[in-house]
Each structure stands twice: as C-alpha cells, then as structure tokens.
Amino acid sequence: MRPGWRFALIAVGAILSFDVLASVVSRATGWPYPAWGIGSLAVYAAVGFLAGRRFSIKLAVGVTMLTGVAESTLGWAISWAIGPGRQPGMLSRPGVIAGIVIAAALMGALIGFFAGLLGVWVREGDAHDRG
Numbered sequence: 541m542r543p544g545w546r547f548a549l550i551a552v553g554a555i556l557s558f559d560v561l562a563s564v565v566s567r568a569t570g571w572p573y574p575a576w577g578i579g580s581l582a583v584y585a586a587v588g589f590l591a592g593r594r595f596s597i598k599l600a601v602g603v604t605m606l607t608g609v610a611e612s613t614l615g616w617a618i619s620w621a622i623g624p625g626r627q628p629g630m631l632s633r634p635g636v637i638a639g640i641v642i643a644a645a646l647m648g649a650l651i652g653f654f655a656g657l658l659g660v661w662v663r664e665g666d667a668h669d670r671g
Contacts, residue, residue: 544595548603551587552610558583559615563622573624580611581651588652592659600656601649608648612641 562576584604591600 544599544603547591547595547599548606551591551603551607552614554587555580555583555607555611556615556618559611559618560622563619563624566624567622573619581647584608584648584651585655588655589659589662591652592656593663594659597653597656597660600659601652604648604652604655605645606648608644608646609641612644616640 558576558579562573562579565571566573566576584607587607588600588604591603
C-alpha cells in the first residue's frame, strides 16, 4: 500500500475513533455532543499538518477532505447508533445530510490547506536548519 493511502486510512481511523470516544463520553456524562466539534477540528488540523509535513499540501487537502466526508457519514452513523448523534427528523431530509457532507468536505479541505501549508513550512525550516 502506498504511504499516502496508508496515511489516509489512519486519518479516517483517527476521526472515527474520536467520534466513538465523543459519543460514549457524551452519553455517559451528559456532556453536550456538539461541544466535541472543536475536537474534530483539532483532528482535521493535525491530519493536515502531518500530511503537509510528510507529503504535500495537495495530499493534506485531499486527506482532510476525506476525513470530513468520513466523519459526516460513518462518524455520524456511529454517533447515531451510540445515541448522542440522533437528530429527530434528519434522516428524512436527504438534502440536509448532503449539505452536511459537502460542508464537512469543504471545511476539511480548507483546514487541510492551511494546516498542510504550516506542515510544509515546518518541514522546509527543518531541512534548512540541517543543511
């Protein structure tokens, strides 16, 4: 498997693991599930930064976009099954779901671009310091 694909699978696994954790903790403690959104953004930023540092901005954008799609589809299904992701009436409105998936993909791409840019900048700074 190519390293970029392996990284993408790890990124998707990370966001889905985060969704499981957030759902379980929300359900157990009553902590509002939407408050975990900042953690999702942090995962997107980490994915973008690491992809930019190791690979390229292009891969950072693509992988964080994929991460957003995974979270807004599989991650939502996971949180729905656990409990806190249930939104009454949402499943009967496919346009809303499509909009959420598109928004998550675009947000992932935007975060991936800026975090990836930072990752490239750090990588180039490290190379300059060594060289």
